Amino acid sequence: MTQIERAPVTPDVDEGAQAPTLSIRNLTVEIPTRRGLLRPVDDISLDIAPGEILGLVGESGAGKSMTGSAVIGLIERPGRIAGGKITLGATELTSLSEAEMRKVRGKRIGMIFQDPMASLNPLKRIGDTLIETIQIHLGLSREEARTRALSLLNDVGIPAAESRMDGYPHEFSGGMRQRVVIALALAGEPELIIADEPTTALDVSVQAQIMAELKRLCRERGVAILLITHDMGVIAETANRIAVLYAGRLCEVGRVRETFEEPWHPYTRGLMQSTPSTIAGDEQLQQIPGAMPGLTAIPSGCAFHPRCSEHLNACATQRPDLTRVRQSGGTSDDAATHSVACWLHTPEQSES
Amino acid sequence: MTNPSETATVAPTPETKFAEDIVSVTQLTKVFDVSKPWLNRVLEGAPQQHLTAVNEVSFGVPARGVYALVGESGSGKSTIGKMLVGLLPPTSGTVTVAPGVRMQMIFQSPFASMNPRWRVGDIIAEPGRVTHPDRDHAKRINELLEMVGLSAADSEKYPHEFSGGQRQRIAVARALSPEPSFIVCDEPTSALDVSVQAQVLNLMRDLQRDLGLAYLFISHDLSVVRYMADRVGVLYLGRLIEDAAKDDLFDNPKHPYTQMLLEAAPRTDTFGRDVPPPIGEIPNSITPPSGCAFHPRCPLATERCRTEPPEMRHLGRRLVACHEAT
Numbered sequence: 247m248t249q250i251e252r253a254p255v256t257p258d259v260d261e262g263a264q265a266p267t268l269s270i271r272n273l274t275v276e277i278p279t280r281r282g283l284l285r286p287v288d289d290i291s292l293d294i295a296p297g298e299i300l301g302l303v304g305e306s307g308a309g310k311s312m313t314g315s316a317v318i319g320l321i322e323r324p325g326r327i328a329g330g331k332i333t334l335g336a337t338e339l340t341s342l343s344e345a346e347m348r349k350v351r352g353k354r355i356g357m358i359f360q361d362p363m364a365s366l367n368p369l370k371r372i373g374d375t376l377i378e379t380i381q382i383h384l385g386l387s388r389e390e391a392r393t394r395a396l397s398l399l400n401d402v403g404i405p406a407a408e409s410r411m412d413g414y415p416h417e418f419s420g421g422m423r424q425r426v427v428i429a430l431a432l433a434g435e436p437e438l439i440i441a442d443e444p445t446t447a448l449d450v451s452v453q454a455q456i457m458a459e460l461k462r463l464c465r466e467r468g469v470a471i472l473l474i475t476h477d478m479g480v481i482a483e484t485a486n487r488i489a490v491l492y493a494g495r496l497c498e499v500g501r502v503r504e505t506f507e508e509p510w511h512p513y514t515r516g517l518m519q520s521t522p523s524t525i526a527g528d529e530q531l532q533q534i535p536g537a538m539p540g541l542t543a544i545p546s547g548c549a550f551h552p553r554c555s556e557h558l559n560a561c562a563t564q565r566p567d568l569t570r571v572r573q574s575g576g577t578s579d580d581a582a583t584h585s586v587a588c589w590l591h592t593p594e595q596s597e598s
Numbered sequence: 599m600t601n602p603s604e605t606a607t608v609a610p611t612p613e614t615k616f617a618e619d620i621v622s623v624t625q626l627t628k629v630f631d632v633s634k635p636w637l638n639r640v641l642e643g644a645p646q647q648h649l650t651a652v653n654e655v656s657f658g659v660p661a662r663g664v665y666a667l668v669g670e671s672g673s674g675k676s677t678i679g680k681m682l683v684g685l686l687p688p689t690s691g692t693v694t695v696a697p698g699v700r701m702q703m704i705f706q707s708p709f710a711s712m713n714p715r716w717r718v719g720d721i722i723a724e725p726g727r728v729t730h731p732d733r734d735h736a737k738r739i740n741e742l743l744e745m746v747g748l749s750a751a752d753s754e755k756y757p758h759e760f761s762g763g764q765r766q767r768i769a770v771a772r773a774l775s776p777e778p779s780f781i782v783c784d785e786p787t788s789a790l791d792v793s794v795q796a797q798v799l800n801l802m803r804d805l806q807r808d809l810g811l812a813y814l815f816i817s818h819d820l821s822v823v824r825y826m827a828d829r830v831g832v833l834y835l836g837r838l839i840e841d842a843a844k845d846d847l848f849d850n851p852k853h854p855y856t857q858m859l860l861e862a863a864p865r866t867d868t869f870g871r872d873v874p875p876p877i878g879e880i881p882n883s884i885t886p887p888s889g890c891a892f893h894p895r896c897p898l899a900t901e902r903c904r905t906e907p908p909e910m911r912h913l914g915r916r917l918v919a920c921h922e923a924t
Contacts, residue, residue, distance in 0.1 A: 305791035419879055449670035449818065451876040454862035458875040476791060479821070479864025503869040520796030522821040524848060524863050530803075531825065533796040537761050 265335075266293035267437050267470035268317065273330035275309075275316050275494075277541075284541040286312040288494040289330070291568070294438070294470040299461070301473045301485030301502065303517075305538050309494040310474045314440045317472065318355050319347040335437060353383040356431030356469075360443035362423035365430060366415040372426050373411030376433060383434035398429040403459055421452035428459060432467070439464075442474040457484050478521045482506055487583070490514045493539055493549035496568055500584035510571055510586040513550045548589065560589045567592070619658030620699055620780055620812045621682065626691035628652040628677050628836075632884060649884050651677045653836040654691065656910070659780065659812050661696070666815040666823040666844075668859075669833030672883055675816045678833075679703070679782045682814060699780050700729065702773035706785035708765030712757045718743075719753030722771045729776035742771040746801060763794035770802060774809070784816045799825060820863045824848050832856050835883055835891040842916035852913055852923040854896045890921070898922040 275287035287309045294300045304310045315321050317332055319339060332339040334354060342350065351357075359365060367375060376395035380386060386394065392411075399407035402425040415423055424444060431439050441460065445453035461484055464471050473485055481488050481502065488505050490498045490513065498511040509515040519532035536553045539545060545552050551561040560566075568587040586592075633639060633646040652674040659665040667675045680686040682693055683703050695701070702725065705711040712721055722742050723735045730738075740750040746767040757765055766786060773781050786802065787795040803826060806813055815826050823830055823844075830847045832840040832855065840853040851857045858876050878895040881887055890908050893899040900922065908919045 305793060421879055449880070450820070450859060450864075451670065451862045452879060453864070454873075455875040457864075458872075461872075477864065478792065479866055482866040482869060483864045506866055506869070517792060518866070520793045521866065522796075522799065522819075522825040523866060524821045524824050524860060525865065525867065526821075526824065531796040531800055533800055534793040537763060537794060538791075 267296050267298075267335065268292075268294040268472065269331075269333040270313075270317070271331045271333075273313070273316055273332060274328045275312055275321060275325060276328035277325040279324075281542050285328075285544070286325070286494050286541055287316060290491075290494075290496050291330075292489055292496070292499070294472060296437070296470055297464060297468040298487065299464055299471040299473050299485045301475065301481035301488045302491060303475060303478065303481050303488060304491035305476060307493075307538055307541070308491040310476075310491055311442055312494075313491070314442050314472060314474050317438075317440060318351050318357060319344075320351075352379065352436075353434035354436050354438065356434065356436040356439040358424070358427050358431050358439060358441040358444045360446045362420065362427045363415060365427045366423065368415050371412050371414055372418070373413075376411075376426075376430060379430055379433040395429075395433075398432055399426070401432070401463070402426075402429045403455070404429075419452075420448055421455060424448065424452075424456055425459065428456070428463070432463065432469075435467075436469060438470045438472065440472045440474070443476070444473075445480065446475070446477070453480070460484065478506075478517060490517070493544050494541070495549055495565075496585075496587060497550065498584075498586045498588075499568065500586075504584060510584070510591055511550075511588045512554045512556055512590070516553075548587070556590060558589050564589070618660055620661040620696045621701075621814070622656075622658035622694045623678070623682065624656045624692045624694065626652055626655045626678065626681060626693065627689050628674070628681060628686065629689045647884050650886070651836050651883065652681070652688075655831075655833075655836070655838045656691075657831050657838060657841055659814050660828070661779070661812055662806075662810045663828045664806060664813040664815050664826055666817060666827035666830045667833060668817055668820060668823045668830060670818060670859075670880055672835065672880055673833035674836040675818075675833055676784055679784045679814060679816050683782050695780075700776055700778040701780050701782065702776065702778040703782045703784065704766075704769050704773050704786045706788050708762050708769055708789060709757075711769060712765065714757055716756070717753065718755050718757065718760075718768055721757070721768060722753070722775055724775070725772060726775035726777075738775070742774055745774065745805070746771045747797075761794070763790050763798055766790065766798050767801065770798075770805070774805070778811070780812045780814070782814045782816070785818070786815075787822060788817070788819065795822075802826070820848075820860060832859070835880065835886050837891065837919065838910065838917075839892070839919045840916065841910070841918075846914075846916055852916065852918045853892075853920050854898050854923070855892045858895070890919075 270290060270292045273287055273290045274285060277284040277286060290313060302310050302313060316327055327340055373395060377388060377391045380391040380394050396407050404410055404422060404425050445456050448456060457480060460471060463469060475481060485502050488502050489496055492513050498505060498514045506518065509518055516534040520534060522531060534553050547563045548561045548566050551557040566587045566589050568585045569592045570585050571591050628651045630649045630651055632649045634644045638644050655678060667678060669675045681688045683701050719739045722739050726733060726738060739753050743750055743752055748767055787798050790798060805811065817823050827844045829843055831838050834855050840856045851860055861873055862876050887894050889905045890903045893903040902921050908921045910917045910919045913923060
């Protein structure tokens with residue numbers, strides 16, 4: 247039956263690696279509206295291994311943040327998870343009740359958002375915010391929690407942590423606030439951190455500091471990070487693997503270096519070529535014609551086909567599945583790690 | 599205009615540097631009064647506080663050239679742009695505009711910079727109605743819309759019917775309407791997605807070349823600056839610290855801050871690069887560090903840097919404000 251053949255190939259992590267921390271299978275999010283059923287996330291499958299940073303990249307409206315919200319169970323009504331499974335370790339999140347989910351959120355999944363003030367209470371000293379969070383998640387005494395809060399602040403690179411515990415969020419700079427939020431995300435000793443545009447509001451030098459901090463914490467603590475961003479540079483510098491979203495669908499998943507050096511999907515290639523670079527020469531930027539379709543008007547077949555210069559007949563009518571491809575010049579191991587949803591690269595399927 | 603300084607090292611004099619410049623800026627300074635209200639000052643004894651947003655900045659924008667100002671938040675880049683077009687009066691210093699130059703500005707937000715109740719055609723025609731009252735406005739609107747990649751039919755629509763990228767095209771058309779020779783572009787693509795940003799940047803670059811425009815291009819994004827600029831000025835805490843031709847600056851930055859910025863900018867060709875991140879953060883501009891404002895974060899800082907603010911000096915073909923740069 248087609249179900250087995252159609253099951254999207256999930257980009258496994260390296261052979262011999264542990265079971266993934268987060269596993270998303272065929273996730274679909276739907277929002278019923280007066281103008282019809284919108285599908286901001288459409289049949290997405292992803293894995294993130296412990297200690298791995300997966301960069302989820304896409305332009306506004308691609309469904310990046312919605313994917314993150316689905317994982318932490320914070321999709322606002324009337325939106326809902328219409329299909330698929332999200333598994334964290336051995337727990338299937340999609341089947342948890344709201345009360346059970348609340349125990350996972352913050353404890354097993356930490357969150358970092360673009361605006362640090364979205365996570366910090368402006369009326370609370372940051373020390374109190376941290377201590378309270380630690381007490382709730384780890385059940386420690388106030389004294390123990392305080393010691394822990396201090397070491398967390400030290401860990402994320404806040405100088406003079408002892409004296410800054412009594413400070414209010416407004417007394418911190420944007421970069422320092424984001425460090426506090428990282429400490430907060432780490433407070434429950436999570437397995438997974440969802441970082442949604444964590445450096446978009448920051449200056450480039452502070453961005454470099456925060457990304458270095460995230461990378462270090464990920465390496466030292468073995469936390470898996472879902473890094474959601476629109477910035478290709480941040481992904482290239484930080485992530486181990488990249489997943490490219492377009493109109494709610496994955497179009498390419500692979501290791502960062504291979505994907506940047508040799509993108510398979512025309513949209514990924516377009517994104518790379520339209521990104522200006524500090525090392526580039528004077529050549530004209532390649533541009534992708536048109537704009538991302540709205541959710542009410544997603545084209546048939548491959549959602550990218552109206553903007554694609556290489557589209558085939560099949561592209562307009564049949565939706566391509568994410569399929570493993572072999573990276574030329576790569577070893578057989580690499581073949582398992584690179585997938586693309588494009589008829590140009592799935593010859594055996596386009597015949598059917 | 600105030601006399602630059604007693605020090606003899608002030609390099610650029612208007613005569614030598616701005617000979618062919620369409621717009622030049624000399625010792626431009628903007629001080630904001632950020633004191634608490636009068637009653638607080640009386641009751642709490644709070645002192646008057648001043649924020650020097652722009653501090654003795656001098657540069658020139660060449661005719662038909664693109665001069666980019668790059669810097670992080672609080673560096674004063676937008677304040678300079680506003681003073682250039684006369685939206686803010688400078689505290690001291692001068693902006694000199696060559697005779698016959700007409701200026702326009704393109705703003706960052708394609709949402710806030712347009713009246714939502716006006717039709718696109720009216721938005722675009724407005725500046726031209728002032729400068730060219732006798733022209734055939736309908737015809738000109740159509741020309742402008744086509745020039746920026748929209749269609750004549752769009753003139754009847756309202757701004758909300760367009761995407762961010764299309765609105766920025768409308769902003770470009772509006773800026774071109776009075777036939778300016780100089781446009782201040784303040785972060786024109788920062789609000790746009792990357793594929794749309796490429797479209798708008800290409801459009802702006804083509805128009806600049808085809809129409810012989812000069813731009814002051816203000817951005818925090820080094821990669822965008824590299825793409826657009828001919829010459830780049832780097833700002834730190836309101837001071838211009840390096841002023842160089844684009845390739846000189848990007849290939850061989852001299853000021854330690856420029857080096858730090860370029861090092862920190864994410865790159866798409868170095869994977870898992872593990873460079874030590876920059877030290878420290880931008881200091882408070884109300885109480886900037888003594889001497890060179892960058893010295894607390896600078897690997898080259900000496901005793902002299904702590905006390906004596908460096909003046910702009912020539913270093914090869916460029917200008918750099920650093921005691922130690924070689």
